[in-house]
Structures are given as C-alpha cells and as structure tokens.
Amino acid sequence: MTTTTAPTLMQQGQGWFSKAENWLDARGKGAWIAAMVLGFIFFWPLGLALLAYMIWSKRMFNGSCKSRRHSPTFNSSGNSAFDAYKADTLKRLEEEQGAFEAFLQRLRDAKDKSEFDAFMEDRAKNAKSDDSAEA
Template sequence: MNVFNINIPTEETPMTDTLTNTGPMRDARGWFSRAEEWLDQRGKGAWIAAMVLGFILFWPIGLALLAYMIWSKRMFNSSCSSRRRTANHGVNRTSGNSAFDAYKADTLRRLEQEQDAFEAFLQRLREAKDKAEFDQFMDDRARSGRQTTDGSEA
C-alpha cells in the first residue's frame, strides 16, 4: 500500500527515465505539455489551426491560444531573414574539389552581376515610366490651362 502516494516501480509499472519522457512517467508532465509538444512537432500551421478551432468552439479559448502563441514567440519563430540566412548557409561551403569550387564561385559572381544589371535595368524602366507619366500630366495641365484662358476671353 502506498500511503504517501509515491510511485514505486513494479513489474506492471516499471520506472522509466523522466528525462526521455517515455513510459508511465510521461503522464506526469500534464496534458498541456503533451499538447504543446504535439503541436510543436507539427509546426506553425497546427498552432494556427488550434487557435482557429478555439475561436470557433469558444472565443476565449482562441484568444488564450493567440496570446500564448505571441507570448511564447511561436508566431514569430521563423522570420524571412532567418529563412534567407539558412537558404544561403551552404553557399560558402567548399566541396573539396577545387575545380568545382572555382566554377561555382565564378558562376555565383556572374549571376550576381546579371542580377545587379537587371535591377539597374528595372530602375531605369521605372524612371522612364515615371517621366512619361509626369510629362503626360504636365501636357494635360497645360492643355486644361489653355482651355480655361480661351474660355474666359470669350
């Protein structure tokens, strides 16, 4: 008999490592921790779906989930800048083959030059379009100014 409510391992309920959260001791973490871990494994979409379901079932639940997601920074855990950093992470690594590394560096340099040239072309194109629109505006304004002076003289 367990007077002090201490979990004594037996053959039916073996003691497991609490750090690995396996076996019967796993239930000691509580339903909230298990649900949080389950949602974390499925990603941000699962958190958003749970929040939407919370709003549908009972709006304070959805509001509480939204507040928890913001407070624990689950909504903002991967920003565009971190994605960009991880996307460019493998660019500077060497393959071990010097010929391929030289080709790769040359190709990347050429692609960067082409990108810069294309961005400069787009900028010139925008400036030309803006100038054409401004010239059209000034011509329309001058035309409407001439019409009002012609109309007032008559």
Template sequence: MHNRPGWFARSEAWLDARGKGAWIAAMVLGFIFFWPIGLALLFYMIWSKRMFSKSCGHRTARHAAWSALKPSGNSAFDAYKADMLQRLEREQDAFEAFLQRLRDAKDKAEFDQFMDERAKKAANDRTDDSDDA
C-alpha cells in the same frame, strides 16, 4: 541519450512547414475545442512573432542561407558555387537596375502627360478668355 526533438518542437516544425495558415487553423481549432489552448496558441504566436512575420519558416530560411555559404569540402563544387552565387548577384543587381529604369520611365511619362494636360488646359483657358473679350 537520444537527440530527437520533443513533441512540441516537432509540432512547431510541422506547423512552420505549412505556413501561417496552419498556425491560424490550429489556433481556431484550439478555441473551438478548448478555449485556453486557442488562447495559449495566440499568445505563443504573438510572443514568437509568428503572427506578424511574412513567413513562419524564417528560421529555416536563415539556416539554409548560412549553410549555402559554408564550404562543402569539394573544391571544384565550392568554386562552381561561388561563381554561380556571384553570377546570381550580378543578375539580381541588373534586374533591380532594370526595374528602377522602368519606374523612372513610368514616372517621367506620367509627369510629361501631366504637363501636357496642364499646358492644354492653360491654352484652352487663354482661348476662352480671348473669345470673351
């Protein structure tokens, strides 16, 4: 018995590899050539959540993440991989903390600018009131 996927699975994988645009193009072409095919593709895209996902390759990405965690059988490579993943996680955490500090600094600068403008406006209003009296 062969373990080769059917034409539908191969077509689905081919479209997934090319992204959401390929799915939409296939749907539009289906509507142009024979409208029930386009309608079937639209319903399939909605049912499988391909229409609303950020990426059509979400299954492949999940599989790749899982396979990255599995041991390879080579202890030296597995130790290197574990060390590299930890280093990448630390770098990601440091980068996210850096971005948060940037956002906080920007927020503080915007707030300080607002308060300065408000104080200047209040000072101008006081000087205008004293000039009128």
C-alpha cells in the same frame, strides 16, 4: 522487484502537448494560425492562449517574413573545385540580379517621367483652352 512494461510519460519523452506542437510545427506557420483561428471560433480563451504562445515562442515571427537578400551560405561539398565554381556562380547571379533590378528601376523611373510629362502637357492644354474660353 517488479518492472512495468508500460512506459510512463517521462520515459516517452513527449506528452500530448509536445506531440501536438511537433505536429503543428511539421505543417508550418499556416497550421499554427489555423489552430489559433479555430481556437477563437470554438472557445476564445483557447485562441488567445495559442496567440500568446505563438508570440512568446517566436513561432509567429520565425523568420519566414524576413528578407532573404543576404548572401547564401552553403556547406562545403568536400570538392574544392566544385565549391569554387558554386561560389563564383552564386556571385555572378547576385550581380546579374542587382543589374536587372537597377534596369527595372530605370524603366519605372522613365515610365513615371513620361506619365508626369503627359500630365503636365494635358494641364497646359487645359489651361490654354480655359484662357481662350474666358476671353
């Protein structure tokens, strides 16, 4: 009976492709995009293959671009008083954020209205000066 000490590819659990994939995953979406661009530069079918793989494996749209406006979920710390405090604080901060965004929207609306009113006044002055110049 002979045993081999060199691990085979299946015993290692990862081939070169899996190692490269894990290396790129550890560095984020930017590394995948850089690899794809380099693939297009050096050998366009490789870049195309990377793009197809990124779309197929959903690495291109992995949720980093999705809105993060949902209520945050957190694991229990084991201390119910702290968890209640944390939940109340997060709720208060979300309410304050909503109020601040509403305030900013009111400011934008007021600025838009003042700019529009100034435009209309300018337009009326120009119309009056055109009428008096024609007469």
